[in-house]
Amino acid sequence: MSFSITILGSGSAVPTSSRNPTSQFIECNGRHFLIDCGEGTQMQIRKFGISLQKINRIFISHLHGDHYFGLVGLLSTMHMMGRTKEIDVFGPKGLKEIVDVQLHAAESRLSFLVNVIELKPGSDGILFEDNKLKITHFPLSHKIPTSGFIIQQKKRERTLMIDKAKADKVKVEYFHRLKKCEDVVDENGKTIAYLKYTSSPPKPKSYAFCSDTRYHEPIIEFIKNVDVLYHEATFTEMLLDRAKATRHSTASQAATIALKANVGELLMGHLSARYDDGVQHELEAILIFEKSRFVNDGDIINLEA
Amino acid sequence: MSFSITILGSGSAVPTSSRNPTSQFIECNGRHFLIDCGEGTQMQIRKFGISLQKINRIFISHLHGDHYFGLVGLLSTMHMMGRTKEIDVFGPKGLKEIVDVQLHAAESRLSFLVNVIELKPGSDGILFEDNKLKITHFPLSHKIPTSGFIIQQKKRERTLMIDKAKADKVKVEYFHRLKKCEDVVDENGKTIAYLKYTSSPPKPKSYAFCSDTRYHEPIIEFIKNVDVLYHEATFTEMLLDRAKATRHSTASQAATIALKANVGELLMGHLSARYDDGVQHELEAILIFEKSRFVNDGDIINLEA
Numbered sequence: 001m002s003f004s005i006t007i008l009g010s011g012s013a014v015p016t017s018s019r020n021p022t023s024q025f026i027e028c029n030g031r032h033f034l035i036d037c038g039e040g041t042q043m044q045i046r047k048f049g050i051s052l053q054k055i056n057r058i059f060i061s062h063l064h065g066d067h068y069f070g071l072v073g074l075l076s077t078m079h080m081m082g083r084t085k086e087i088d089v090f091g092p093k094g095l096k097e098i099v100d101v102q103l104h105a106a107e108s109r110l111s112f113l114v115n116v117i118e119l120k121p122g123s124d125g126i127l128f129e130d131n132k133l134k135i136t137h138f139p140l141s142h143k144i145p146t147s148g149f150i151i152q153q154k155k156r157e158r159t160l161m162i163d164k165a166k167a168d169k170v171k172v173e174y175f176h177r178l179k180k181c182e183d184v185v186d187e188n189g190k191t192i193a194y195l196k197y198t199s200s201p202p203k204p205k206s207y208a209f210c211s212d213t214r215y216h217e218p219i220i221e222f223i224k225n226v227d228v229l230y231h232e233a234t235f236t237e238m239l240l241d242r243a244k245a246t247r248h249s250t251a252s253q254a255a256t257i258a259l260k261a262n263v264g265e266l267l268m269g270h271l272s273a274r275y276d277d278g279v280q281h282e283l284e285a286i287l288i289f290e291k292s293r294f295v296n297d298g299d300i301i302n303l304e305a
Numbered sequence: 306m307s308f309s310i311t312i313l314g315s316g317s318a319v320p321t322s323s324r325n326p327t328s329q330f331i332e333c334n335g336r337h338f339l340i341d342c343g344e345g346t347q348m349q350i351r352k353f354g355i356s357l358q359k360i361n362r363i364f365i366s367h368l369h370g371d372h373y374f375g376l377v378g379l380l381s382t383m384h385m386m387g388r389t390k391e392i393d394v395f396g397p398k399g400l401k402e403i404v405d406v407q408l409h410a411a412e413s414r415l416s417f418l419v420n421v422i423e424l425k426p427g428s429d430g431i432l433f434e435d436n437k438l439k440i441t442h443f444p445l446s447h448k449i450p451t452s453g454f455i456i457q458q459k460k461r462e463r464t465l466m467i468d469k470a471k472a473d474k475v476k477v478e479y480f481h482r483l484k485k486c487e488d489v490v491d492e493n494g495k496t497i498a499y500l501k502y503t504s505s506p507p508k509p510k511s512y513a514f515c516s517d518t519r520y521h522e523p524i525i526e527f528i529k530n531v532d533v534l535y536h537e538a539t540f541t542e543m544l545l546d547r548a549k550a551t552r553h554s555t556a557s558q559a560a561t562i563a564l565k566a567n568v569g570e571l572l573m574g575h576l577s578a579r580y581d582d583g584v585q586h587e588l589e590a591i592l593i594f595e596k597s598r599f600v601n602d603g604d605i606i607n608l609e610a
Contacts (some may be wrong), residue, residue: 013381013382013385014382014385014386015347015348015351015382016351017348017351017352020348039344039345039347039348039374039375039378040344040345040348042320042344043320043322043325043344043345046320046321046322047322063407063410063411064411064413065377065378065381065407065411066378066381069344069374069375069377069378069407070344070374072370072374073344073370073371073374076318076370076371077318077319077320080318080319081319092410094406094409094410095410097406097410098406098407098410101399101402101403101406102368102370102374102403104399105368105397105399105400105402105403105449106368106369106370106449107448107449108369143412144410144411144412
C-alpha cells in the first residue's frame with residue numbers, strides 16, 4: 001500500500017523561477033492522479049521523473065489559468081507519445097468547451113478518449129471509487145466556482161500472521177476468509193479464529209486539497225480529521241486585506257482551518273510571487289497549528305511513512 | 306540601431322528538459338515582438354531576463370498547441386503585473402475564440418486591451434509598419450493554415466561625419482537636411498554637398514521565420530535574400546517519410562530552401578524530441594548550405610553584429 005503527493009507547482013498566478021503554477025501528482029495504492037495542471041506541468045512531470053502515461057484521472061479545481069493552462073498541452077503530449085488508454089478529467093462547467101475549442105483549432109483527433117466530467121457549482125459527492133480508494137469533491141469559496149478534493153484510502157484487509165498460521169498448520173485455503181474477518185470451521189469441526197491469525201491493518205490515510213479559497217469554515221465538515229491537508233496560503237496576515245479582496249487565504253487562516261478540522265498535518269502552497277519563500281508563512285502558521293509547513297516544487301509527501 | 310533574436314523555445318510538440326516549444330523574442334530598432342508562444346514561454350522570458358511588458362506585438366504562426374499554449378498565460382501575467390498598454394496579437398482564424406473562451410471562463414477582464422487580428426488562410430501582406438521597420442506575413446505549407454513572418458529594418462538616414470562638418474564650420478541647422486540626402490545652399494550662396502559630409506548607412510537587415518512547414522518552394526519568393534532565415538528542421542533525411550507525413554521539413558530541405566533563397570545565414574529549430582541535439586541536422590545542412598546551424602533555447606542571434 002502506498003500514498004504519496006508530489007508537488008509539481010507551489011506558486012500562484014505569476015510563475016517564478018522556482019515555483020510553477022499549481023499542480024500535484026498523487027500516487028495512492030497504485031492509482032495515479034493529477035490535481036490541477038498549471039502551465040508547465042508536463043515539463044515538471046518530466047523533470048521529476050514521473051511517468052506521464054500512468055495518469056488516468058485529472059481533477060481541475062477551477063478555471064483560473066494557473067490551475068489548468070497546462071492541461072491541453074499535457075493531453076497533446078500523451079497523444080504524441082502514443083497513448084490509447086482513455087482519461088477522465090473532472091472540472092468546472094466550461095472546461096469541456098476550453099478543451100474542445102483548442103483540439104478543434106489544431107484539427108487534431110487524439111489517439112485516446114478524453115471524458116470531461118463537469119461538476120455542478122457548489123456541489124459535493126463522490127468522483128471516483130474502487131476497492132482501493134475513494135475521491136470526493138466539495139465546494140471551496142473563491143471568485144469563481146472552485147472544488148476541493150479528498151482522496152481516502154479504503155480500509156484494508158487484516159494482515160495475516162503467516163508464520164503463526166503455518167506453525168499451527170492452518171490451511172492456505174482458509175487465509176482469504178481469515179483476512180476478511182471470518183472465523184473458519186475446519187473439517188474436524190475446530191474453529192479457527194481470525195483474531196488469532198491476523199492483525200489490524202494500518203489505518204487508511206486521507207488527503208484533502210483546498211486551493212484556491214478564502215477562509216471558509218464550511219469546508220471543515222468535509223476535511224475533518226484528514227491525515228494531511230493542503231490549504232492555500234497565498235499571503236501572510238500583513239496582506240489580509242489583499243487576501244480578502246482576491247478571495248485567497250493567509251497562512252494564519254490556513255492554520256486555523258487545520259486546527260479546527262483536527263487534521264494531522266498542514267501543507268501550505270500557492271505562494272504569491274511577491275514572496276521569496278514561505279518562511280514567514282510557516283512562522284505565522286506554526287503559532288496556530290504546529291505541524292504546518294510551506295511546500296516547494298519537487299517536494300514528495302509520503303503519507304505512508 | 307539594433308536587431309536581435311532570442312530563442313525562447315527550439316523544441317517541437319513534445320517539450321524536453323532542454324527545449325521548450327517554439328517561441329522567439331525579437332528586438333528590432335527599439336521595437337519588441339514575440340513570434341509564437343508555446344507552453345512555458347512566460348517562464349523562459351523570465352529566465353532569460355527579458356522585460357515582459359515591453360512586448361507589444363505577438364505573432365502566432367498557427368494553432369498547433371506547441372506554438373500558442375503559452376499565450377493566455379502570458380497575457381494573464383501581463384495583467385497581474387499591472388499592464389495598461391494595449392497589445393496586438395496576430396494569428397490564424399480561431400485564435401480570438403481560444404483567447405475569449407479562456408478569459409470568459411476565468412470571469413476576468415484584463416487591465417489592457419488585446420486586439421486579436423485574424424489572418425486569412427493563404428494570405429500575405431503587411432502586418433505592421435512604422436519608420437523603423439516593416440513586418441509582413443506569407444503562407445507556409447503545413448497541416449493547418451500557417452504563416453511565416455518577415456521583419457525588415459527600414460533604410461536608415463545617412464550618417465553625418467560630424468567632425469568633418471564641424472571642422473568646415475557647417476551649421477548645425479543644416480545637419481538634418483544633409484542626412485536626408487539634400488544639398489544645402491548657405492546664406493553666402495555656397496553649396497554644401499551631402500555626399501561630402503555624410504556616409505552611407507549600414508544596409509538594413511531582414512529576418513524570416515518559417516515554422517512549421519513542409520519543403521515548399523513557393524516561400525522562396527517571399528524570403529529571397531533575407532540576412533537570416535529561421536526554417537524548421539524537425540527531422541534529418543533518415544526520417545524523410547515522417548517529415549512528409551507530418552508536413553515538416555528535414556535539415557537538408559531547410560538548407561535547400563536557404564540556398565535557393567540566397568539568404569545570409571540559416572537557423573534551424575523545432576527539433577523532434579527523438580533527437581538529443583541538432584548535431585546531425587547541422588552536418589546534413591552544411592553539405593548543402595554552409596552557413597547553417599541548429600539553435601538552442603537561450604541563443605541570442607545579433608543581426609547587427
